[in-house]
Amino acid sequence: MSSSTTRARPATRVGRRAVRTGHRMPAIAVIAACGLLAVGCAKAGTAGTTAADGASGTKSPVKVGLVYSKTGPLAAYGRQYLEGFKAGLDYATKGTGAVDGHKIEIAEQDDAGDPAKAVSGAKDLIGKGYRILAGSTASGVALQVAPIAAQNKVLFISGPAAADKVTGLNKYTFRSGRQSYQDIRTAASFIGDAKGRKVTVLAQDSAFGQANVAAVKAVLGAQGATVDAVLAPPSATDLTPFASQAKAAKPDLLFVAWAGETASALWTSLSQQDVFASTKVVTGLDLAASYPLFGPAAEKISFLNHYFGGAAGTVVEKAMADSVTKAGAKPDIFTPDGFTAAQLVVHAIEANGGSADDTAALVRALEGWSFDGVKGRLTVRAEDHALLQPMFQVKLTGSGAAARPTVEKTLSADQVAPPIAAIAG
Structure with a gap:
């Protein structure tokens, strides 16, 4: 829809x-x-x-x-x-x-x-x-x-x-x-039964990236998936080595958690390494300016989404x-x-x-x-x-400046709610 x-x-x-x-x-x-x-x-x-x-x-x-x-x-x-x-x-x-x-x-x-x-x-x-x-x-x-x-x-x-x-x-x-757990719950909804599946997280070695690795292990690992990670320094600009490592891991699902100005270089590297042909790729749909960066590969990616203009x-x-x-x-x-x-x-x-x-x-x-x-x-x-809220499964169609997102499915706040965390102090 x-x-x-x-x-x-x-x-x-x-x-x-x-x-x-x-x-x-x-x-x-x-x-x-x-x-x-x-x-x-x-x-x-x-x-x-x-x-x-x-x-x-x-x-x-x-x-x-x-x-x-x-x-x-x-x-x-x-x-x-x-x-x-x-x-x-x-x-x-x-x-x-x-x-x-x-x-x-x-x-x-x-x-x-x-x-x-x-x-x-x-x-x-x-x-x-x-x-x-x-x-x-x-x-x-x-x-x-x-x-x-x-x-x-x-x-x-x-x-x-x-x-x-x-x-x-x-x-x-x-x-x-x-929060990251809500992202991962949305990502998990794309693959159904995770038992026996191999999942690789490709992310920056930052608080955001590490939180995503932890969340994937907590959600999909608990469902029986084997989870590993490829982490790149936040300052890295040549991302080809990391794209190669992700492909070499041969995962059933590659979860990409990335933020910032190097996103274009990352997707270019993944395309050049032909990662999309060998594994299912799930990632979050970022800001509108990033839509053209996916190019023709956009329709091969399963997008989880916090929000885009017009989503709700x-x-x-x-x-x-x-x-x-x-x-x-x-x-x-x-x-x-x-x-x-x-x-x-x-x-x-x-x-x-x-x-x-x-x-x-x-x-x-x-x-x-x-x-x-x-x-x-x-x-x-x-x-x-925790802020309980709905999340979206999204499809990106078209390429370049013509790329447009549409909501495929809305997940309720209860479906993606993180477990209760004890307040530390």
Whole structure:
């Protein structure tokens, strides 16, 4: 089918916690303690309170920091995230940019995909009184920022970063995108019975790549498949040796997990090594700019997909698309991650009367929340903060600039749900 609509359903229970569908909690009067002295404390009231701002009568703003890849190898993903966040903020606040009269002020920090820069940027924002952080385009960044958020008791909403370890990492960390396990569950749906099959993962030797290897072993290995991996350094530009290793492994299924600017070189190498003629290849459908890179081999590949423009067919998706298009961009794979992050931020602040001072209250507001998102009905699982969501099987037809994706099958949130992870702290 060319598109899929996930219909909203009544509030249900997720695990032991009741799902909340948008009702407002009483305003919080108690201001939470400041974060660690190593980062610095904000004065009470500076991070968004219900008090009037002196004689002016205006309400204090709520500060939200975005730490994401504005530059670096994942800059295209970061741009989509930011575009989505702006659209989501407009949608969730009904065009006001405010919650209960408190303006939401956004500050951006460019991590360039470097965890050290991300940690520095996060600490800087926390020291200036920011109690909510969002972003993390790269998995390596998310895994370093999340502990900082926990140490300083601030809310952290990770973005496109897919590493499974982000889920359940600590009680202050949530996510607005999918995770590797959901990708692998979607990939597994292509091959049916995995028992006795050989699976090779071709990926970059990064947090993202390693997370995919672990997820394939957890899903397909548990079903009786033999799983090995070919890992390339993220800095590698000549990918022919790695394509050759993947072919030599003679797998029944080659699962390719790749991100960034070297994707074109990878698919060229796989084509030159004639890998498509010798094994079934499954990979994630990346951003729209990558579609022409597959060339004639595109129709030989089985694509799993987090999102592409038009995939969901929901009312919320249309609102996002209209907003993003009006701003001069187009919805793409990680636009919903930014949009969803903004929905989470606004809901948490709204549930606390326009305040972001009580982080524990922000966390409670998000745990178990079920809502209508771009891809359909989304649920923040209370037990570990996984974001339960549908995924797509996709076919890419045509080549070059004419390549177009269509949804072949929509997998429900329950079908691809990761196992519950115990929250570490």
